[in-house]
Amino acid sequence: MSAAGAGGSGTTDAAAPSLPRWTGPPLGSLAVIGVGQIGGSVALAARAAGAVTDVVGWSRSAETLRRAGVAGIVDRAAPSAREAARGAAVVVLATPVLTLGALAEEIAPVLRDDALVIDVGSTKRAAVAAVENHVARFVGCHPLAGTERSGPDAATAALFAGRLCIVCPTGRTPPELVALAERFWSAIGARPLRMDAALHDRVLGAASHLPHVAAYALAAAVGAIDAEGGETSAALRALGTTSLRDSTRIAASSPVMWRDIFLDNRAEMLPLIDRLAAAVGDLRAAIAAGDGAHLEAFLEAARAARGKVVPG
């Protein structure tokens, strides 16, 4: 019974045999609003796990929606977000975070009384409040998964395997709905972790959003050197160092998605960026002064600090 939803799905990216599966009958139809890497991966994984019977999708880009069909992510393309959500047992909101409030307002009138609505956004405080204004059966979620790639072609059923999914219930979230959301994420391989939305935004600001600021700024600075052309640019392009590649990897991420995250988490970001700027300024001053002792102490402290917040 648990495998029923996966049969004949037409996906090319089946879940690995070791992934957990949904137990019991599938919940019903899954609506995925925004069929990029994350939304698409939820669809592939949920169907492969047998958690849902079929997938209906919508994207504001007709081309993205077409590609999601070709990739076997959606069984049916809806003409609007509202039509996608109509009658769905599970609705996944997977569009940039600043769009979520309006999206919730649009779909609210057609939601099933027993629907589970979740999002996958990288910021939670404002977004959860905005969606809750319109949708009672909503659980704010943030799977810590995804790469710098974007779009349905980057979606895979195994994307969430072993990854944390932050779940941010509020005082208004029905407890049984939180449990259902966590069961859903577990069935597609993620490890749910409950966290207050405000704490989420503060911690992710440091652990994810600030690294993106640093990576985009570094890419821009090196890009300015490259733009000067000549032998420097030619040599720069010839080298392809792993240090530049790895430290700017996440600067290949979606500009629209990160524009929204930075703006939505502005209150946390500004003091974090000030800390980053101060650290860059401190390093610059030590180098300019030729202060080897201070420089070494700074680098040693930074290395030790990294060892505490980055696993193994």
Next chain:
Amino acid sequence: MSAAGAGGSGTTDAAAPSLPRWTGPPLGSLAVIGVGQIGGSVALAARAAGAVTDVVGWSRSAETLRRAGVAGIVDRAAPSAREAARGAAVVVLATPVLTLGALAEEIAPVLRDDALVIDVGSTKRAAVAAVENHVARFVGCHPLAGTERSGPDAATAALFAGRLCIVCPTGRTPPELVALAERFWSAIGARPLRMDAALHDRVLGAASHLPHVAAYALAAAVGAIDAEGGETSAALRALGTTSLRDSTRIAASSPVMWRDIFLDNRAEMLPLIDRLAAAVGDLRAAIAAGDGAHLEAFLEAARAARGKVVPG
């Protein structure tokens, strides 16, 4: 004949079968001064390739030298850099860049007339000049290899496989010696690329040194959040995001090595750090102003710039 040098080497890390090999009789003894990850890897690779008959090593740390012996990197530990270099056919200077001038002065009196002396330092202009003052048969080299790990335990014979090695001859370098150095690097798997030392320092400043500034600064900034303790620190440590891990990976590198690189390449670093600081400031201003259009344009341009300087 070409395999003679590799026989009975006692190394635990033999070169992969696909690595190139030295053709012709081995050059003679290899002296490795500084038996960290890079120096140790040159030793393992050169012996595995049959380029040298045996390896004598020296480190200012007796413990490092002992571990290099245990790891099979050196056949014999010398009591000083000078004694290591005495009679060697190839001498590799693999200590922090600011030590190279004094090291060259120390070993110059005992060098063989036909010795090949190379270094592996990450900055070239000042170091090449400093060594050339004392050693005529010197070729400045910088293999673009190595990881954030340090020490002899991080050395492997395959470290240079397929990696570029920048070779920086000057007007004083004997042409046959440049050719010999390039043959040596090719035999241990690297791809030699000639470059003027000044251009090297400018380009590596952007491609490697500036990424290290960004990574250390980011690690320091996130470390400051972590140091505040409480639930934020606990959650930060629990998350272990890949974005933070990858963008600060190189901040796990050796503080002493990077202290020297930053100071030695100060003239190139300061304007580069100013560009990085300006980019961070630009992002901050756009976020503070809620200027989504400028923010998106900045992120899009940074992503495009990265695509030009980082291979596929």
